[in-house]
Amino acid sequence: MSGRELPTGWSFATLGELGEWSSGGTPSTKVASYYGGNIPWxxxxxxxDGIIKEIEDHITQDGLLNSSAKIFPTGSLLVAMYGATTGKLGLLPIPAATNQACAALIASGQNCDIIPYLFYYLKEMRNDLKAKAQGGAQPNISQQIIKEIECSIPPLPEQRRIVEKIEALTARSRRAREALDSLPALIDRYRQSILAAAFRGDLTSDGDSGRRSMPVGELVAEPTCNGISIRGTDIPPGIPALKLNALTDQGINFDARRYIPLEESRARRIYIRKNDFFVSRGNGSLELVGRGALASTPPEEIVFPDTMIRMRLDQNTILPEWFALIWGAPQIREQIRSRVKTTAGIWKISQHDLSSITVDVPSIDVQAKEIRHIRLGLGAIEKCRVQLDTATDRLATLDQSILAKAFRGELVPQDPNDEPASVLLERIRAERAAAGAAPRRGRRGGGKASA
Incomplete structure (x- = not known):
């Protein structure tokens, strides 16, 4: 038992002392008549993690009678016991059956009043529940593990104040989370507007001066080319070769590599150089095909795969950094979408189609100015992203902090006039004894609990 000190009027009890626990079952899936009835399952x-809003499946009365499924009353507290969902919670809004992966604290008599409090208590205990999971491929907890969990139980009026306060505070944090969730789309829209303006030449006063619409095929110093397709391994020996996921928004990630058996004479033509620009020529996602990234100085000689197309730009006409930034503009993206083709669910763009994409190219001097303006705008966006991530991380811990304070007795004030929790527990024990359940005694608070 815990050695925690409880506020005056609180008591310890295990979940098993607070009501009857049970679980459901699954009717045979071989009998079609067991499914599609009017009993929510x-x-x-x-x-x-709240009042259950949608119950997807239903079973028939025959399915109920010919399985271990049973109907639990409105207000019952459900706890997931299996796999990745272990510790997930739900409150029944209507009478419903469950499968065997759900443990249920049956709402009945005195415990109906404390289930809202226990719901939040178990929510705060979720990580502890997961830590108790046993098994290999699909770790799970048992009803017995749940029933042995020790709870700190406040007086019933204080439970109600705690639940009311938690719900008020989590409603505020939920609204804040919804506001934060809307920001990534706004940030991306702002980023796209900067790049679109850069493509049009609107970022500088002389941006539109002397711009020429040129196909990509006229901006390269040598013909575009694909990489090589050879099965490789994640460890040497062999020639280092990029994987497709080496293409990132920040450039080429040279650590995303494999090693392939390739002769030096064949590798030489596809070694990567600084300022090579690479484009994804195929992807299952339309939004990722045509994605581009500029190579920094490679840490060693490394080649690229045939899932990428290399452009080696003519730096007398175009600055590689300017081209890499402009490649993210919506005007470029639209041209890519109009040229890609799909085969067996994979979107692809060819070297020929890539070479036909047009870019409005200003002078080298204007490109350099536009790089500075684009970087300034994208830098401001990156600061917004960092602040957003920080706020999101803080918000993620806020609800747990609220719950932790609640169950230490620090969230709402205690009232000495409240009936002690021990009296409530005695009523629950008496009720269960009258119903045939073996009573067990909880421990009172108001001092140091014994170890």
Whole structure:
């Protein structure tokens, strides 16, 4: 038992002392008549850490009678016991059956009043529940593990104040989270507007001066080319070769590599140089095909795969950094979309189609000015992203901090006039004894609990 000190009027009790626990079952899937009835049948995927809003599946009366499924009353507390969903919670809004992966604290009599408090208590305990999971491929917890969890129980009026306060604070944090969730799209829209303006030449006063619409095929110093396709391994020996996921928004990630058996004479023509520009020529996602990245100085001789197309730009006409920035503009993206083709679910763009994409190219001097303006705008966007990530991380811990304070007795004030929790627990024990459940005694608070 815990050695925690409880506020005056609180008591310890295990979840097993607070009501009857049970679980459901699954009717045979070989009998079609067991399914599609009017009895809601909850699975762990329906648990949403709140009042369950949607119950996808239903079973028939025959399915109920010919399985271990049973109907639990409105207000019952469900806990997921299996796999990745372990510790997920749900409150039944209507009478419903469950499968065997859901443990249920049955709402009945005195415990109906404390289930809202226990719901938040178990939410705060989720990581502890997961840590108790046992098994290999799909770790799980048992009803017995759940029933042995020790709870700190406040007086019933204080439970209600705690639940009310938690719900008020989490409603505020939920609104803040919704506001934060809308920001990435706004940030991306701002980024696109900067790049679109750069493509048009609107970022500098002389940006539109002398711009020429040129196909990509006229901007390269040598013909575009694909890389090589050879099966490789993640460890040497062999020639280092990039993987497709080496293309990132920040440039080429040279650590995303494999090693392929390739002769030096064949590798030489596809070694990567600083300022080579690479484009993804195929992807299952339309938004990722045609994605580009500029290479920095390679740490060693390294080649690229045939899933990438290399452009070696004519630096007398175009600055590689300017080209890499402009490549993200919506005007370029639209041209890519109009040229890609799909085969067996894979979107692809050819060297020929890539070479036909047009770019409005200003003078080298104007390109240099536009790089500075683009970098200034993207730098401001990056600061916004960092601040957003920080706020999101803080918000993610806020709800848990609220719960932790609540169950230490620090969230709402205690009232000495409240009936002690020990009296409530005695009523629950008496009720269960009258119903045939073996009573067990909890421990009172108001001092140091014994170890």
């Amino acid at each position: 909850v699975k762990t995927g329906d648990l949403n």
